Amino acid sequence: MNIKLQKSTLHLQSNIAITGSKSETNRLLLLQALYPNITIDNISNSDDAQLMQKALSSTETVKDIHHAGTAMRFLTAYYATRDGQEITLTGSSRMQERPIKILVEALQQLGADIQYTNNEGYPPLRINGKKLTKNSVTLAANVSSQYISALLLIAPTLKNGISLTLDGNITSVPYINMTLSLLNELGVQTNFEGNIITVAAFKALSATKKFTVESDWSSASYFYSLIALSKIGTEITLSSYKKNSLQGDSCLAEIYTKFGVETSFQNNSITLCKTREATQETIKLDLKNAPDIAQTIAVTAFGLQLSCEMIGLHTLKIKETDRLVALKTELEKLGASVDITDESLHLHKATNINENISIATYKDHRMAMAFAPLSLRVPIQIEKADVVSKSFPDFWADIQKIGIKVTET
Template identity: 70%
Template sequence: MNLHLNKSTIHKASTIQITGSKSESNRLLLLQALYPEIKITNVSNSDDSVLMSKALASRDNIIDIHHAGTAMRFLTAYFSTQDGRDIELTGSKRMKERPIAILVDALNQLGADISYKENQGFPPLLIKGKKLTKNKVTLKANVSSQYISALLLIAPKLENGIELTLDGEITSVPYIKMTLSLLEEIGVKTKFEGNLITIAPKKQSEVNAQQLTVESDWSSASYFYSIAAMSAIGTSITLSSYKQNSLQGDSALATIYKSFGVTTTFKDNSVTLQKVEEVTLDTQINFDLKNAPDIAQTISVTAFGLGLECHLTGLHTLKIKETDRLVALKTEIEKLGGQVAITDNSLTLKKVTNRQQNITIATYNDHRMAMAFAPLALKVPIIIEDSKVVSKSYPTFWDDLAALGFIFSV
């Protein structure tokens, strides 16, 4: 379904309730499957988390997780530990093009029995669940943090825990620390020193019954930062439920968007974004996003909407997401009249103030493409192709934009 967004002006003050973090939800859902004593509230209503929950509850031998990349990685690790259970883990056409050999090789180092049904190094996977007794494994430090987190989440259930060595410079540290913090919350002993992560084993009987609340999703908040940045001075948007000391790497938004004239105020588990000043056209937007690559699309589009030059680095993991996000950003911004240069690790946007109107933005089965470009309707009317793709992480996104004052039609 294509959505035509008219040029819009939003309300001066708005409040939005955002669902729980997909990243936290999926980690806690896996931990709950390992330790059923855990109860979770404010779980994400995203497609990914719904698929993750259904897969963990399923007794079928074939599990299809469609486009859910996090679920593919976490479930590969989970099912490898389920002694006596044989699973075929598969997904969408795009999922079968996303590499997973790094994780499979690491699990097999620990004694897992995982093989490929079709193409070597890619889903679908054939997993023979078994008891894993080995505990030493090494991974390249610059791989997706989801590979690392998948290993860490199953670690306390391994007979001897895990000693994970990360080789090289570590990227996406906040996501690793999020996983370790959630493990600590349920009483698992962890240690992260230098390039070595150690997780102690934890029997099910040693985990106390407890309730954990998922913080709202900072990645989802990014689109409202972009909206605030492109709005008039004085515009404010309040979002809940957020913590100032967040586990999520994307909470860096609070610092990053100062460059776009947006302040962040925390109060009573909510956060208020306010546009306090206009940025000048000579403002330089330069950020290393190695710890928060998922907000690169939002930042790029914000800079384009405000006519600013922008240089972002630390983006190497974007090439293996739902689509090659660097190529997709370049293609769509250039359709709108922008000039973009990309490498395997960076994106550079030239200063352009003349934006094309009523351009159709392709979304590439990627929820973040749709949501990152939507705020541009504050500057020019645009069309979002396959608008329902947002359900992957934020099913009520368009409803919330309508509540802000955005005007659109199918």
């Protein structure tokens, strides 16, 4: 499905309910598989969460998680601990290009039996589940926090828990803390000091434990961008959010003050309001703890004709696509000048935005959604727009509710 977004104006006031966090949902689904007494409310309706649920409930010996990267990492660890169960874990062609060797080697340090069925270091994986008795493991810390969280989630079920040493600079610390917080809420004892994380063994839940998933902050980022590109006084209320969020992308509330957007918290909702124009000509950010919002921020800055310098983006090269290259390519079609390295992006101030440009999405949900707010400046087309179902299936319907004119082409 390709769509055209006509040049639009947002309604002055709008309300949108956003589905549960994909990150929290997938962590809780894995914990629920390990501890069936867990119940979960406000589960994400994203493709990734549905694929995770399907894989966990399926009795098939081949588990195909398509394009769900979090599920690939978490399920690799999960099935490595399923004593006597042998499965093959595979995914889409892009998934088979995304590295997983660091996680596999860490699990092998614990005694796991995992082989590559095609290219070494990449899915598909043949996993022969067994009881893992070792508890000491070292892992490179600067690639993906999902590798770390995968180990932490299975740790309570291991006989001796886990002592995890992180080698190097740690990436996306908020996502690690999210995992540890959910374990703590379950009753698991954890400790995170310096570069060492310990998780104690935890036998079983004695009673039902209910978790309610907070709505997804990554999904909220596109509404922050829309408000930033709107006229002063425009506001959107989003539910359900909390001030003390476990999600790293909640830093949006602070970051978008640079673009003139203020966030107020009330009754499990946030209201975003454009209160002023941006006062800085260059936005400088280190996004090592929240790299998933880089695309949205880059497009916001471009739409406001600001320059933007972002570092800490090294994990973007191993996402659904190489997001740094994709951003540079699509922004330059619109008239931008962009410099990238392996971990940074520098957007130069634009003087013009080209109209009716067709944005390629590279099978990446965030490419589709990040560029949509530019429809407040110029008409724009989004190719293969249904890719948003990976994390936010209701996206196109929701932005129509607030004033964006969307037509299929």
